[in-house]
Amino acid sequence: MKLLKKVFAALAFVPAMALAAGGGFPLEAAPDHSRDLASLQNGAKLFVNYCLNCHAAANMRYNRMRDIGLSEEQIKENLLFASDKVGSLMTVTMAAKDAKEWFGAVPPDLSVIARAKASGDGSGPDWLYTYLRTFYQDDTRPTGWNNMVFPSVGMPHALWELQGVRTAKFEEVADPHDASKKIHHFAGFEQVKPGKLSSLEYDRDVADLVSFLTWMGEPVQDTRRRLGVWVLLFLGVLMTLAWLLNRAYWKDIK
Structure with missing residues (x-):
């Protein structure tokens, strides 16, 4: 029941994401590092240091990261900041009331956010990858x-120290559907302040x-796939045996 509630909470966030993705900004395909343990370990470090301050992952326990090659000692020393037990859930201490006051909405739980489709033309990972790379400074917004x-x-750019500060450049161009009208066209980003990482390193x-x-949305997906292959092989062998047995029963019947 708790898992179902978290899924519904994540899906409640999808309409806003779909509306944003439906605005016409193209999504870029996210590189798949899901089988690279070093990449997953680096992703876990980034998540704990930059995301877990506001966003919880309440369906995930810290000790589950043993599945990506980390020992309990490594988890304790490098990733366990909000709790003192490796078996604890990845929750945050920030009150929902404070979060709503500061950001205008409670930051969604990220346990299954990548599994939610942002729109019909892009998957959750693609949406997240593009989203985290297209922040820009805007003094008209409460968070800047x-x-x-x-x-x-409503979310500030949590990774700005890594990417640096950028502004977005826009230009007025003729509407391709109506030459008498002008539209606000995105013309690119301009780096105002460099970050700790280069553009390639940040990406x-x-x-x-x-x-x-x-x-994190499905830690057992590799196990599920491996089991699926074995199940299909077993069914294939079973079907072959059943066919041979059936042929043996009916061979003398004319």
Whole structure:
């Protein structure tokens, strides 16, 4: 029942994401690092350091990260900041009332956010990958930040120290459907302040973070796939034996 509630909570966030993605900004395909343990470990570190301050992942326990190659000692030393038990759920201490006052809405739980489809033309990982790479400084917003995928987003740019500060450039161009009208066209980003990472390094880290979020949505997906292959092989063998047995029963009947 708790899992079902979390899924519904994540899906409640989808309409806003779909509206944003439906605004016309193209989604970029997220690199798939879901089977690279080093990438998943880096994604876990980024998640704990930059996301877990506001967003919970209440369906995930810290010790589950043993599945991506981390020992309990490594989890305790590097990832366990909000609790003192490796078996604890990945929750946050920020009160929902305070979150709503500061951001205008309670930050959604990220346990299954990557599994939610942002729109008909893009998957959750693609949406997240593009979203985390298209923040820009906007002094008209309460947080000082805006986003191309999710316009008027209430979330500040949590990774700005890594990416740096950018502004978005817009230009007025003729509407392709009506030459008498002008439309506000995005013309690119302008780097105002460099971050700790280069553009390529930042994109790599975002890909790692998105891969971790994707893995976290279904940590047993690799096991499920392996079992699925064995089940299909078993059924294939069973079907062959059943066919041979049936042929043996009916071979003398004319």
